[in-house]
Amino acid sequence: EAGVTQFPSHSVIEKGQTVTLRCDPISGHDNLYWYRRVMGKEIKFLLHFVKESKQDESGMPNNRFLAERTGGTYSTLKVQPAELEDSGVYFCASSQTPEGKTQYFGPGTRLLVL
């Protein structure tokens, strides 16, 4: 069974540019989460999809971030325009049910905004 995959693995962009991150969850997992880790800090929750619906987006930092999950399969997270403080590692995780336990994480996308 394939794990959670994320693309790209790394992205270096300039301030003001747009970047789109993609996450493919484990097949059959309705729940998809986005998290972010800024250097040296905790992994912070961004948002949670159940199928194609946003269940909880309370962690999204501002309206420069837009997440979608069309068709309830893969998800994209777009940052537009990117700012320096958006640099960090963006993780995606998926699980079968939120009431269950294990969230399976992808390898992350390392974003550097210059």
Place this chain on the structure above:
Amino acid sequence: GENVEQHPSTLSVQEGDSAVIKCTYSDSASNYFPWYKQELGKGPQLIIDIRSNVGEKKDQRIAVTLNKTAKHFSLHITETQPEDSAVYFCAASLLGSTLGRLYFGRGTQLTVWP
């Protein structure tokens, strides 16, 4: 919201010694406490978890203890090996909630010297 504190931020041990990482949480409603291990270039991987109705859980060289009254939980690794070197994250969550978000600590960089 929930706040998870994790200590120490770095830990160096000699191969064969034990390693202990401690976390505290603030929300007494939290009832699920997973530990994740992140190796270089990879995403966090669940290594052990514990629910609030259990005080201790073991899996080979890894054990987790939970003190609900004091709101703290710890990871114990015995007979450490160089391949245990990684960043370890503790987390807290509320099982049974449709939200399912994880609240993470800042991570502990464990280095095991041969």
